[in-house]
Amino acid sequence: MGNKNKYFAKAHEVARKDVERAFGVLQSRFAIVRGAARMWDTETLGDIMKACVIMQNMIVEDEGVVDPTERFDYGGQNVEPSHENNGTFDEFIETHKRIRDKEIHIQLKEDLIEHL
Template identity: 60%
Template sequence: MRLPNEEDTARLLAIGANRDFPGMLGSIDCMHWSQKNCPTAWHGMHHGHKKEPIIILEAVASKDLWIWQSFFGMPGSHNDINVLQRSPIFARLAEGEGPQVNFNINGNDYSMGYYLADGIYSSWATFVKTIPEAQGNKNKYFAKAQEACRKDVERAFGVLQSRFAIVRGPARLWDEDSLGDIMKACIIMHNIIVEDEKDEYTDEYDCNYDDMGEKVTVSHNDAPEIDAFIQNYKNIKNKETHTRLQADLIEHLWNYHPDLYHLD
């Protein structure tokens, strides 16, 4: 599995803008995989809210259901925030190696893309969350739009499990490395099918994944200066930017396309 390069990023940004979410790179969420043969000694740390041993997959998916990033192996006692804290999803961004993302919303400039996430995620500059129990038509409309687009990753999980019975039912192996290999193989095959059937998922965007530049990005640069790394990480976690971005998106959606997503 490869990370998005510059051409991929440009395409994802175009799709996001077409859905009235400028700067959006996809949706993020976690999937829980039950473990039938989890060793008894591990039950405590693998028990989640389902009261059974589970292992967690964190993934980022786009509208066409392509899974761009994944992080697998955290035990079920962790919630999505704990998983995120250990996930390498923003490693390239913190190291200053990710593709450049620049966009303007409501007169404000932004230099980092974002993912749509549910309410449990942290209020970081790289996440846009819904508004629980939204009041007023503007906020209700934004919540409706965010929740509609965020379902991309949930649909990707559903399709992944419907295609591969081995990840739909409880995991029968206990070795976590073997389970990781199984999940990775299923995600790769899922993406191959998405590419093969891309015409069914896309509209005016030609997602030809064979012609998107380098398939693997290997850094040969010196490690970033520690000060730059710390500053990048602070920018990722900036709550003020998160709040301003959400407010700008609320105004953008309401002012430009108030009829794209129908309120109940």
């Protein structure tokens, strides 16, 4: 491996660790980042991530100081994404369809109005 390749590999490793650490902080602070992303289109995912980064920056700015030893409920800097089995993709799609069902939505809305 040439010097350029070694340098690139090292730079890539450092950048990857920074990204993983930053993503871990976002996962720790914002539940929406921890959850499944399958239901979101790429544009919406981008908006979610931008919003979380903006809110994180606002939190850091408000606190005035970044505490490198701060830990969060979900593991702090080095949070690993959850790869636990959350059901099959077909189950996910079926649940999503039920959530988006217009008749069920109308019925739930009417039930809520009646309850109130």
